[in-house]
Amino acid sequence: MVEITSPAFKANAREALADAPLQRALGHVRSGFIAKRAVAAEALPEFDRLRDNARDIKDHALAHLDLYLEAYADKVEAAGGHVHWAETAEDARRIILDICRSKNARTVTKGKSMITEEIGLNAFLEEHSVAPVETDLGEYIIQLRGEHPSHIIAPAVHVNKDQVEADFRRVHTHLDPDRNLDEPTTLLGEARAVLREKYFQADIGITGANFLVAETGTSVIVTNEGNGDLTQSLPKTHVVVASIEKIVPTLEDVSQILRVLARSATGQDMSVYTTFSTGPRREADPDGPEDYHVVLLDNGRSSMLGTEFQDMLRCIRCGACMNHCPVYHAVGGHAYGWVYPGPMGAVLTPSLIGVDQSGHLPNASTFCGRCESVCPMRIPLPKMMRHWREREFSRNLNPAAARYGLGLWAFFAKRPALYQALTRVAIGTLGLMGRARGRFRAMPLAGGWTRYRDLPAPEGGTFQAQWAKRHGNSRRGTR
Amino acid sequence: MSDARAAILAKMRAAMGRGRDDDARRAAVTDRLQRSPRGLIPARGQLDPAGRIDLFCEMAEKVQASIARLPSSADVPAAVSDYLKSKNLPARVRTGADTRLAGLPWQGQAHLEVAHGPAQADDMASVSHALGGVAETGTLMLTSGPDNPTTLNFVPEHHIVVLRAADIAGDYETLWDRVREIHGKGVMPRTVNLVTGPSRSADIEQTLLLGAHGPRALHILVVGE
Secondary structure: OOOOOHHHHHHHHHHHHOOHHHHHHHHHHHHHHHHHHHHHHHHOOOHHHHHHHHHHHHHHHHHOHHHHHHHHHHHHHHOOOEEEEEOOHHHHHHHHHHHHHHOOOOEEEEOOOHHHHHOOHHHHHHHOOOEEEEOOHHHHHHHHHOOOOOOOOOOOOOOOHHHHHHHHHHHOOOOOOOOOOOOHHHHHHHHHHHHHHHHHHOOEEEEOOOEEEOOOOEEEEEEOOOHHHHHHHOOOEEEEEEEHHHEEOOHHHHHHHHHHHHHHHOOOOOOOEEEEEOOOOOOOOOOOOOEEEEEEEOOOOHHHOOOOOHHHHHOOOOOHHHHOOHHHHHHOOHHHOOOOOHHHHHHHHHHHHOHHHHOHHHHOOOOOOHHHHHOOOOOOHHHHHHHHHHHHHHOOOOOHHHHHHHHHHHHHHOOHHHHHHHHHHHHHHHHHHOOOOOEEOOOOOOHHHHOOOOEEOOOOOOHHHHHHHHHHHOOOOOO | OHHHHHHHHHHHHHHHOOOOOHHHHHHHHHHHHHHOOOOOOOHHHOOOHHHHHHHHHHHHHHOOOEEEEEOOHHHHHHHHHHHHHHOOOOOEEEEOOOHHHHOOOHHHOOOOEEEEOOOOOOOOEEEEEOOEEEOOOOEEEEEOOOOOOHHHHOOOOEEEEEEEHHHEEOOHHHHHHHHHHHHOOOOOOOEEEEEOOOOEEOOOOOOOEEOOOOOOEEEEEEEOO
16 A cells, blocks of 8 residues: 555655755746646637536536446446446455456556556555556656655656666666666657567556546546557556546547646647547457456545535546645645645545545645636635645644634634734734844744744734725725 | 445435435436537637648647648558658558558559558557547547557557548547447447647656657648648
């Protein structure tokens, strides 16, 4: 299983902030993704209306999820495929291992799949003498490094080129040790050549799915490299691992969502390869897998239906929320401590592993709202983080000091006259005390702030006093 | 694992709450699956045929595909030879059994060897026939079968695709209707590939590089007016 370090988020974050190579690598997130998405969205006048449609399609699919899943499963079987239902990660691992054993599989190639990360498939297969080979370039790099993805669409975004070079020299010992690996193209070429052999050797190819189409019993993968296609078309068996909320009704519905997926993710109008797979190869087909299996994973998702977290099941894993998140930019993906980082991870992780384990994540947000503003599926991420904070509070999971502090604040907040009187005095006193320097270097109860920066001394009255004054001055004023 | 199926579906139905109208839900699902209503189609691709062809070529070139416009399908073999020469590739391609390709004057290219069947590891170039193109994004649609084996789209370093200009649609939805005409409503070939440019990766420091695992180059022969 993927080790959960979410409870240590604060320590993880501190470590990440002090990690110079990581900070260098994170610069690529800030500089690249945001501008590319903006250009792509700008170039399509219908983009925002397509986001509305994408949201509505998923809402409809979720409201009828049981029925669409049944329709989907019937279609897969009609096309000669097999559907396996897995309630838990453990069930899914067991089903996949059973398929491997029934085929005497020793090597499986893998397309990029967050769901197989979620179920900790690689480690499990290795324990049972099946060798998983990641074929997406980023996934391959982190598999060599013994790491997990730090981003859902750019798994090796935390790794710098010189680190990739060192890993390739360490692992590809059959190649000339004096070869030149200065250029990224050379690194790519080397990975391409090494993985080529694996595609042809593998007994089974495992992919995830971006969508499952109920109309036709089709699984869809979206990639740029073509590794997923080589993974699923060369071995004799293709296994798809997908969670239940990937269902969309029709090919038209997929087409709507595809128009916002790549634009939100990488700023491409369309990813290079969007591949629709339905059942095994047909009788006259000269290639393609002879066996096609779909493992449908619940793993806690059905419990999100009908709750305030249902909207999270609309997520299409584009990564836009983390690409635009100032917290993700600062600490990267690993600090979040489990499979899904960034804002979507801060909402989804507590649903899947429990808020007791991951209560820090919904707190690791400035509520700036950028995630929601770029989410192609219009998922209200900040609102849902707030729901988690409420649940955390109601279950007494946050530290005593925070609870007492909040309780104290609530006492005064519920008594506006007292609150205003006290804040007026406090602001006045602080203003006087800080008049000389204009700021404080230290402040009781505010050490977390003043350890890293000065606290500005208040100038003028409280916010409410200023508001009242401005409002009084111009009744029709500027709000 | 039919127990698991029943358990998951029961959990969902419980979560969705009581009092829901199952007959109405079932009717809504059946209706949507049968009608497969179109959503919003961007205006960008909704052009006359000549405009669609131009937009397709423009969008495909924007994503690093190369394009050659040919007056007639009889020009395809010579265009394939020319492409191989221009890339210093051996005069050898692999194709499927597509009759639209098989009927072409390959014998006019004396040195060009044409192999058939699924891709082999050492194939350098392949020729496929697309079902259609999508002007909106410069996307090709290819479908699997003996005529155009899927591995030809991914294994060789150079993928040459023949696309009839008349098969270029404005949007994906038009091509889905074409797939349904051929295979029937609700039925798909084993694989449908939407291909937009050659293979690429930005996994090393977010620098875009072509030719990750699939073809390094995608060359599209647009045939006819």
